[in-house]
Amino acid sequence: MEPQATENVADALRRAAARLKQAGVGTPKLDAEVLLMKSLGWSREDLYRNPERALRDVQTQGFEELVSRRVRAEPVAYVTGSQEFWSLDFRVTPDVLIPRPETEHLVETVLEFLPSRRGPCRILEIGTGSGAVAVSLAKESARAEVWATDVSAPALEVARENAARHGLGDRIRWRRGDLFAPVRGLSGWFDVLVSNPPYVPSGEIAGLQRDVRDWEPALALDGGGDGMGFCRRLVRGGVRHLRAGGMLAVEVGAEQGADVSGLFQAQEKLHRVGVRRDYAGLPRVVTAERMPGV
Ligand SMILES: C[S@@+](CC[C@H](N)C(=O)[O-])C[C@H]1O[C@@H](n2cnc3c(N)ncnc32)[C@H](O)[C@@H]1O
Known part of the structure; x- marks a missing residue:
């Protein structure tokens, strides 16, 4: 049986951005998007095209874990493990x-x-x-x-x-x-x-x-x-x-x-x-x- 849907992409982003903002993160919306892209394996375009897509529990949980790391001030690049430089992707x-x-x-x-x-x-x-x-x-x-x-x-x-x-x-x-x-x-x-x-x-x-x-x-x-x-x-x-x-x-x-x-x-x-x-x-x-x- 499919796990029950909890919330959709747009709601998850809103909730995460609010949490990050409260933790004092300077770019809460952007960081929430990058972390959701990472946890779903999606591109930015996927994210923008599917705001209504329901997340499965396991996806919500994975995303929550990444957001919690960012709440503890861990830089986004360490959370995702990569950073772009000179248009190349570097592991960090x-x-x-x-x-x-x-x-x-x-x-x-x-x-x-x-x-x-x-x-x-x-x-x-x-x-x-x-x-x-x-x-x-x-x-x-x-x-x-x-x-x-x-x-x-x-x-x-x-x-x-x-x-x-x-x-x-x-x-x-x-x-x-x-x-x-x-x-x-x-x-x-x-x-x-x-x-x-x-x-x-x-x-x-x-x-x-x-x-x-x-x-x-x-x-x-x-x-x-x-x-x-x-x-x-x-x-x-x-x-x-x-x-x-x-x-x-x-x-x-x-x-x-x-x-x-x-x-x-x-x-x-x-x-x-x-x-x-x-x-x-x-x-x-x-x-x-x-x-x-x-
Ligand atoms: C500011 S980081 C630059 C890293 C990278 N080149 C960049 O631009 O993103 C400085 C680097 O110097 C290294 N470093 C510090 N002391 C050093 C030393 N005495 N000899 C050689 N490398 C050293 C550090 O480990 C670090 O990787």
């Missing part, structure tokens, strides 16, 4: 930062630079997390030789899985370790060094939104006292590992554009320091080139 778990749309500026910056380099183009990403940046770059550029590192072994597992998911399993060299330790010995080797470092000042972590503070890995967020500890180390290692004319491209917090530019300018082996802004005019990526012959 609480071991990796959820890739942000702002980080697509970092990918764009590198892709615009590549044509200026001849021959194979060696790219090193430090702190790859889900692998979103490394995978997007490998997908876009057939001649890129991509290396990606992270200090977190579970993060690298997720990254490898994402590369395989997009048919790039053999295109990226994954290395685990602290910053440049995994590529020690490859001095003057890379054409591009790219990173979205942990850049939140330690003292600001406690004030972050619950979803971020309680769920995303501290290792991916905490940039030390002034948020620039990782960045300083990136610059020092960067000049050693870049080829002449190679580019360093680093994502920055909205308040950090001037400080990171200053850091790059103070390094005598870097020049052509530039800042890329996002659509809201905020600094997002700071770049510099390795000078030849110094």
Whole structure:
């Protein structure tokens, strides 16, 4: 016997959105829709076309479970296990930062630079997390030789899985370790060094939104006292590992554009320091080139 219908799609969405709103979720309607799509295995179109469709008890229960996780501030991407970045679908778990749309500026910056380099183009990403940046770059550029590192072994597992998911399993060299330790010995080797470092000042972590503070890995967020500890180390290692004319491209917090530019300018082996802004005019990526012959 078919389980008795409890409520229809529209009612379930309304009830879940009200629950999420009460829990302080910023986008209750949207989140309710995404979670119902996930629990039914439906597209958005399915959802909009079938508001009257009755849900079976087991479906209502599955949906309730996902909504309860969101009520506890678990990010939607961890609940559904996926996040879109660069129009690709990435698996995400609480071991990796959820890739942000702002980080697509970092990918764009590198892709615009590549044509200026001849021959194979060696790219090193430090702190790859889900692998979103490394995978997007490998997908876009057939001649890129991509290396990606992270200090977190579970993060690298997720990254490898994402590369395989997009048919790039053999295109990226994954290395685990602290910053440049995994590529020690490859001095003057890379054409591009790219990173979205942990850049939140330690003292600001406690004030972050619950979803971020309680769920995303501290290792991916905490940039030390002034948020620039990782960045300083990136610059020092960067000049050693870049080829002449190679580019360093680093994502920055909205308040950090001037400080990171200053850091790059103070390094005598870097020049052509530039800042890329996002659509809201905020600094997002700071770049510099390795000078030849110094
Ligand atoms: C802000 S997340 C960026 C993740 C991913 N690249 C993205 O843009 O979504 C920073 C990453 O750096 C890694 N990380 C933190 N400290 C590190 C270290 N000392 N050496 C290498 N990676 C580190 C973290 O594990 C995390 O995956």
